[in-house]
Amino acid sequence: MTLDLNTFLAIFAMAVATVFTRVSGLVLIRHVEMNERRRTAIEAIPPAVLMAVIAPTAFAAGWAETLACAVTAIAARRLPMLVSVVIGVATVALLRAVGL
Structure with a gap:
């Protein structure tokens, strides 16, 4: 297997x-005053x-996937x-098992 230089550079740039x-x-958040409104907004990002x-x-x-997404x-x-x-994974597996 050979590694093309362009592929390597693309992977490196993405890393x-x-x-x-x-x-x-992590560095920038240290300079932000955290009030309740900002904390709520930041906690909403992962979902x-x-x-x-x-x-x-x-x-x-x-x-099955749509219902699992809602759950x-x-x-x-x-x-x-x-x-x-x-x-979510358990829900979709269960719904697929029952034939939905």
């Missing part, structure tokens, strides 16, 4: 961009990202992200 965005977020990733597939695949959205409002994902 650098990922590290930069994560580190810059919003989860739904943005899941929704296109859920609505294009079938009823995941409801779970993500109160539970940690990993628990919400596990609930």
Whole structure:
């Protein structure tokens, strides 16, 4: 297997961009005064990202996926992200098993 230089540079650039965005977020948040409104907005980001990733597939695949997406959205409002994902996966598996 050979590694093309352009492929290597693309992967490297994506890795650098990922590290930069994560580190810059940690550095910049130190300079922001956290009030309740900002804290609420920041806490809403993970469920919003989860739904943005899941929704296109859920609505294009079938009823089991669509219902599991709704269950995941409801779970993500109160539970940690990993628990919400596990609930969503279990829901879609259960609904597929019963033939929906």
